[in-house]
Amino acid sequence: MATEYTFSAEELARIADIRRRYPTARAALMPVLWMAQEKFGWLSRGVIELVAQTLGLSPAEVYGVATFYTMYHTEAHGRYVLDLCTCLSCQVLGAEELLHYLEERLGVRDGQTTPDGLFTIRHTECLGACGSGPVLMLNNRRYVHRLSRERLDQLLEELRQGRIPEFESIPLPERHWENEEPS
Amino acid sequence: MTNWKAYRPLLLPPIRGLDRIEVYEQHGGYEALRRVLAEWTPARVIEEVKASGLRGRGGAGFSTGLKWSFMPPPDGRPRYLCVNGDESEPGTFKDRQILEFNPHLLIEGALIAAYAIQATAIYLYIRGEYADWIDRVEVALLQARERGYIGERVLGTDWSIAFYVHRGAGAYICGEESALMESIEGKRAYPRQKPPFPAQRGLWGRPTTINNVETLANVPLIIRHGAEWYNQIGAPKHPGPILYGISGHVNRPGVYELPSGMPIETLIYEVAGGIRGGKRLKAVIPGGSSTPPLRADQIAGVTMDAESLRAAGSMMGTAGMVVLDEDTDMVRVLVRIAEFYHHESCGQCTPCREGTGWLVKILRRIERGEGKPADLELLLEICNQMEGRTVCALADAAAWPVRHTIQRFREEFEARCRGSLFSVPEPIPSTSQ
Ligand SMILES: Cc1cc2nc3c(=O)[nH]c(=O)nc-3n(C[C@H](O)[C@H](O)[C@H](O)COP(=O)(O)O)c2cc1C
Ligand code: SF4
Ligand code: FES
Numbered sequence: 294m295a296t297e298y299t300f301s302a303e304e305l306a307r308i309a310d311i312r313r314r315y316p317t318a319r320a321a322l323m324p325v326l327w328m329a330q331e332k333f334g335w336l337s338r339g340v341i342e343l344v345a346q347t348l349g350l351s352p353a354e355v356y357g358v359a360t361f362y363t364m365y366h367t368e369a370h371g372r373y374v375l376d377l378c379t380c381l382s383c384q385v386l387g388a389e390e391l392l393h394y395l396e397e398r399l400g401v402r403d404g405q406t407t408p409d410g411l412f413t414i415r416h417t418e419c420l421g422a423c424g425s426g427p428v429l430m431l432n433n434r435r436y437v438h439r440l441s442r443e444r445l446d447q448l449l450e451e452l453r454q455g456r457i458p459e460f461e462s463i464p465l466p467e468r469h470w471e472n473e474e475p476s
Numbered sequence: 477m478t479n480w481k482a483y484r485p486l487l488l489p490p491i492r493g494l495d496r497i498e499v500y501e502q503h504g505g506y507e508a509l510r511r512v513l514a515e516w517t518p519a520r521v522i523e524e525v526k527a528s529g530l531r532g533r534g535g536a537g538f539s540t541g542l543k544w545s546f547m548p549p550p551d552g553r554p555r556y557l558c559v560n561g562d563e564s565e566p567g568t569f570k571d572r573q574i575l576e577f578n579p580h581l582l583i584e585g586a587l588i589a590a591y592a593i594q595a596t597a598i599y600l601y602i603r604g605e606y607a608d609w610i611d612r613v614e615v616a617l618l619q620a621r622e623r624g625y626i627g628e629r630v631l632g633t634d635w636s637i638a639f640y641v642h643r644g645a646g647a648y649i650c651g652e653e654s655a656l657m658e659s660i661e662g663k664r665a666y667p668r669q670k671p672p673f674p675a676q677r678g679l680w681g682r683p684t685t686i687n688n689v690e691t692l693a694n695v696p697l698i699i700r701h702g703a704e705w706y707n708q709i710g711a712p713k714h715p716g717p718i719l720y721g722i723s724g725h726v727n728r729p730g731v732y733e734l735p736s737g738m739p740i741e742t743l744i745y746e747v748a749g750g751i752r753g754g755k756r757l758k759a760v761i762p763g764g765s766s767t768p769p770l771r772a773d774q775i776a777g778v779t780m781d782a783e784s785l786r787a788a789g790s791m792m793g794t795a796g797m798v799v800l801d802e803d804t805d806m807v808r809v810l811v812r813i814a815e816f817y818h819h820e821s822c823g824q825c826t827p828c829r830e831g832t833g834w835l836v837k838i839l840r841r842i843e844r845g846e847g848k849p850a851d852l853e854l855l856l857e858i859c860n861q862m863e864g865r866t867v868c869a870l871a872d873a874a875a876w877p878v879r880h881t882i883q884r885f886r887e888e889f890e891a892r893c894r895g896s897l898f899s900v901p902e903p904i905p906s907t908s909q
Contacts (some may be wrong), residue, residue, distance in 0.1 A: 314640045315662075316554070318682055323645060327604075346745055361664040362645030364604045368867035381566035381765050382723035382798050384812050418648065418816055419566035419765075423723035424730045436679040445701065460608050465488060465573065466730030470481045470746065 296334060298343040308347060318348045322358055322418040326365055335366035338372050342361075361438055363417075371413035373452050376430040379416040382423035392416055394442055398449065411453070425463045438463055483709075485733040486717050487559060488577050489694050494571070495612065495782030500580040506625060508665070508699035509584050511589060513633045517743040521592035527693065527703035530713045533570075534651075534688030535793050537714065537765065537782050540695075546675035547593045547683050551691025555645050557595040558660065559692060561602040565619055565764035566816055568796035570719035571689035573731045575609040578693065579616040584640070585692035587625060588699060590637050593685050595886035597638040601656050604645040614641060648820035652868045653686040655822070666824050667868035689718055710746040711737030711781035718780065718795050722748040725755065725801040737781040740770070744799055755801040757887070765813050766873035768880030769800075787879070806885040807892050811839045812876060817874030828871035831862040835878055852882055 299392065300308065312321045325344055326336065333340045336354075336359050345352040351409050359365045366374075377395065379388045392403060395414050406413040422428040425438035437448055437458055451458060484731050493499045500506070512521055526541025547555070559582070563571040582600075590598050602610050617639060620626050626639045642660050644650050650659045654668035657679045678684020694716055698706045707715040718736045720743055723729045727749030734747070738761055744750065749755055757772040762780065768790045769777065778788040787794050800809065818832035835858060837891055838851050859875035866872075 295627070313836060314638075315591060315660075315663065319662040320660060324643065327643060327645070340797070352606075357664055358662065361606070362647050364646035365642075379812070380816055381761075381809070385724050385798070385804060385809065412762060419564060419568070421563045421569045421572055423567055423569050423798070424721060428721065430605055430755065433604065436608070441900075462576065465490075466728050466732060466748075468732070470484075470726075473481070 297338045300328075300332075300343070300347060303450050304328065304332070305347075312348075319350065319354075321348060322350065324363075326355070326359055330365060334371055337369075341468065366445035369406075372411050373434050374413045374415065376417040376420070376433075377427050378418070378420045378422075378426060378430075381421040382419070383428060386427050388427035388440075391440055391442070391445060395445060398445070412449075422463075424466075431457065435460065437461075478485070479719070480734055480738060481718075482561060483735055486697050487581065487690070487719060488573055488731070488733050491796070491812055494578050495580070495616060497580055497616065497623060500578075502699065503579055504670040505696075506584055507826075508696040509587050509591075509625060510631060512588055512699055513631055513635060518592045518594055520700070521588060524703050525698055526704040529703075529713070530691065530698060530700045531707070531714055531716075531782070532688055532762060533690035533694075533718070533794070535565065535766075536619050537792055540687065540691055543675075543687070544589065544593050544685060547673065547685060553682065554596045554680070555572070555588060555594065555682050556679045557590045557593060557598045558653070558656060558679065558684060558686040559598060559600040559689060560651060560653065560656060560686055560688045561606070561650075562656060563606075563650040563689070564603055564651050564793050565766065565819075567761060567764045567798040568794040570721045570731050570794070570796065572609055573691055573694050573719065575606065575613050579613050580620065581693045581696060582689055583620050585695035586639070586687075587593060588695050589685070589687060589692055593683075595637065595685070596639070597640065599660050600641045600855065601650065601660060602641060602643060603650070604643050607643070608639060608730075609642055611754060612801070616643065619752060632737050648816075649822045649868075652870065655868070656686060666822050667870075669867055684733075686768060687751060703717055704889050711779065711783070713783055714781035714792070720747070720780065721794070721796040722799065723796070724799040725752045725804070726750065726799045727752055733797070737758075737779045737784070740754065740775045740778050741798070743780065743797065745800060750798070750872045751799065751801050753801075753805065757799065758802045759800045759806065761800070761877075762790050762795075764796045765798075765816060765833075766876055767791040767793040768876050769806075771884050772778060774884075796891070806881060807839070807843050810881045811836070811843050811844065811878050813881075814839050814874065817870065818829030821870060821874070825866040827862045827872065828866045828874070831858050831871060833876065834858050839878070842889060843890050845892060847889075851893060852886070852889055855879075855882060 311324045329340050329344050341355050342352050345355045352429050377392050403416050427440040522544045531539045561571050572574045586598050628636045631667045641909045649655045650665045655665040659665040674684040709716050714736045720732045732747050761769045762903045782792045814835045818836045821828045821832045823829040862871040862875040
C-alpha cells in the first residue's frame with residue numbers, strides 16, 4: 294500500500310547517517326521516530342508505517358516502541374503542548390493548583406486539547422528542574438521555570454501571538470557565604 | 477565539616493563561557509586526557525580511580541574504579557561506555573547543570589573512562605525532555621571532534637573512539653542501566669535480568685560499563701590532581717565534591733557544589749537560606765524520591781554520605797534533597813510519590829506492576845478520608861511483597877518511601893483514617909524504623 298507520508302532525499306541521507314552510529318538498524322528507531330514526529334507533528338498510523346518501511350522493521354515493532362515512551366505522540370494534539378510538572382518538588386510548591394488554574398483558563402481538563410486546537414495541557418512527572426519549579430515543558434523542548442498564575446497568563450498570551458519563549462538559563466544559586474568574612 | 481565555606485567549586489566553577497572549548501582548555505581542560513593517553517596504561521587509570529574512592533553519583537554509590545575493573549580484557553571486538561544522563565528521579569536536577577555549564581568536563585571524563593575500559597564507542601543517553609541541553613552538548617561534541625579528542629587516532633595515538641548522543645523519549649525506567657541499554661538498542665526499555673551483568677553482556681551483548689554524568693565529571697579532576705588529593709575532600713568513605721540539588725520549601729533552592737558529608741542542617745539553614753516564610757522544618761527527603769524521608773527530629777548531626785545516612789535510616793541516592801515545611805501534607809506527598817512509581821513501572825514484574833497500583837489505590841483512599849482500619853498494615857504488607865522480588869530496583873524504590881513515610885508520620889496517616897466511617901487502625905509494629 295502506498296503511503297501518503299514520505300521522507301525527502303535529504304532526510305533519508307540524515308537517516309543513513311544516524312544508522313552509521315549503531316551496529317543495528319533497529320537502534321536507529323528512536324532517533325528516526327524523533328525525526329518523523331518533528332516533521333509530521335505526531336506518529337499516526339501512516340507515519341509509523343513509513344518509519345517501519347524505512348528501517349526494515351514491522352509496524353508492530355515500531356508502534357510498540359512509540360507507545361512505550363511518553364514523549365512520542367501517538368495521538369493528535371494541539372499546536373502547543375504544555376506538560377506541567379506536578380511531581381514531588383513542584384507539587385509542594387503548588388503545581389497542582391497551577392494545573393487547575395490552567396484547566397479553568399482554557400476550559401479543558403488535564404490531557405485534553407482546546408477546541409481551537411491551540412493548547413493541549415497535561416500533567417507530567419519530574420522534569421529535572423526541581424530547583425526552579427514549578428516548571429513546564431513546551432512542545433517537548435522549551436522549559437518555562439518558576440511558574441505562577443501571572444507567568445502562566447503571560448505565557449498563554451505570548452503563545453496566542455505565536456511567540457515561543459527563549460531558552461532561559463537558570464544561573465547557579467549565589468554562594469553567599471563566599472563573600473562573608475571568615476569567622 | 478568545619479571549613480566548607482572555604483571550598484571552591486571544581487565541577488561547576490564560576491567561569492564565564494566554560495561551555496566553550498577554548499575557555500575550557502585555557503583552564504587546563506583536556507590536559508588530563510592528554511596525559512593519560514601519552515603516559516598511562518588503562519590499568520593505571522583504573523587503579524588511580526579506585527584509589528580515589530570515587531563512588532557512583534547515579535544513586536547506588538558503587539565504587540567507580542571497581543566497576544571499571546569488571547570489564548573483561550579486550551578481544552578486538554566492540555565494547556561500550558554508556559553515560560547515564562537520564563536524570564529522572566524526582567528531586568534530582570544536577571546532571572543538567574553539568575550539561576549546561578561544563579559539558580567538556582563530562583566529555584573529557586567520559587573519554588578517559590572509555591580509554592580505561594578500552595571502549596570502542598561511547599553512547600551518552602540524555603532524557604528526551606532535555607532537548608535544549610542536548611543541542612548544547614552536540615555543539616560541545618563537535619568542538620571536541622574538531623580538536624581531535626574524539627574520532628580515529630585520538631591526538632595522534634593509536635586509540636580511536638566514537639562518541640554519540642542518544643535522546644530518550646520520556647520514561648524514567650531508562651535510567652536503570654539495563655533498560656538504558658535496551659532503549660539505545662531501539663526497544664521498549666524493559667530492564668534485563670541480572671546476571672549477566674553489563675560488563676559481561678551489555679549493549680548488543682558486548683562488554684559495557686554504565687556511569688552517571690556527575691560520576692564521570694569527577695574523573696578529570698582525579699587525574700589532574702591525583703587520587704590522594706581527591707580522597708581528602710569530604711567524607712573519607714564517600715569522598716569528593718557533590719552536587720547537592722536542594723528543592724522544596726527553602727529560600728534559595730538550586731544546585732550547590734560542596735564536599736561530600738555536609739550536615740543536612742547546614743545545607744538547609746546556611747547553604748539554602750533556611751525554610752521559606754520562616755516556617756519550621758517537617759521532613760527532609762535526602763536523595764531523591766526513593767530515599768526514605770527523615771523527620772525534623774531525626775536529622776541532628778546527620779551528614780550527606782552513605783554511612784551517616786544509612787545509620788539515620790535513609791540513603792544518599794542522588795543527593796537531590798527535598799525540604800518540606802511544617803504545613804506539608806505528608807499523605808498528599810506520599811500519594812504523589814506513589815503515583816510516580818506506578819506511572820513509571822515498566823510492567824514486567826507482577827509485584828511491581830500490581831503492587832505500585834495497589835499502593836496508589838489505598839493511599840488515595842486514605843487521602844480522601846475513606847481509609848479502612850487495616851489499610852496501613854496492608855500497605856506495609858504490599859511493600860514486603862514488592863521489595864527484593866523483581867527484575868530491577870524500581871519496585872524497591874517505590875516501596876521504601878511508602879514504608880518509611882508511614883512509619884515516621886504514622887499519626888498523620890492515622891488521623892486521616894480516623895476521619896472515615898471506620899474505626900481507628902491498629903498501631904503498626906515499628907520494626908525497621
Ligand atoms: C529505576 C531506576 C532508575 C534509575 N535512574 C537513574 C538515572 O536517571 N540516572 C543515573 O545515573 N542512574 C540511574 N539509576 C542507577 C543506574 O542503574 C546505574 O546504577 C548508574 O547509572 C550507574 O552509574 P554510577 O555508578 O556512576 O552511579 C537508576 C536505577 C534504577 C533502579
Ligand atoms: S521492578 Fe518494575 S520497573 Fe523494574 S523490571 Fe520489574 S516491573 Fe519493570
Ligand atoms: S519535581 Fe518538578 S521538575 Fe522535579
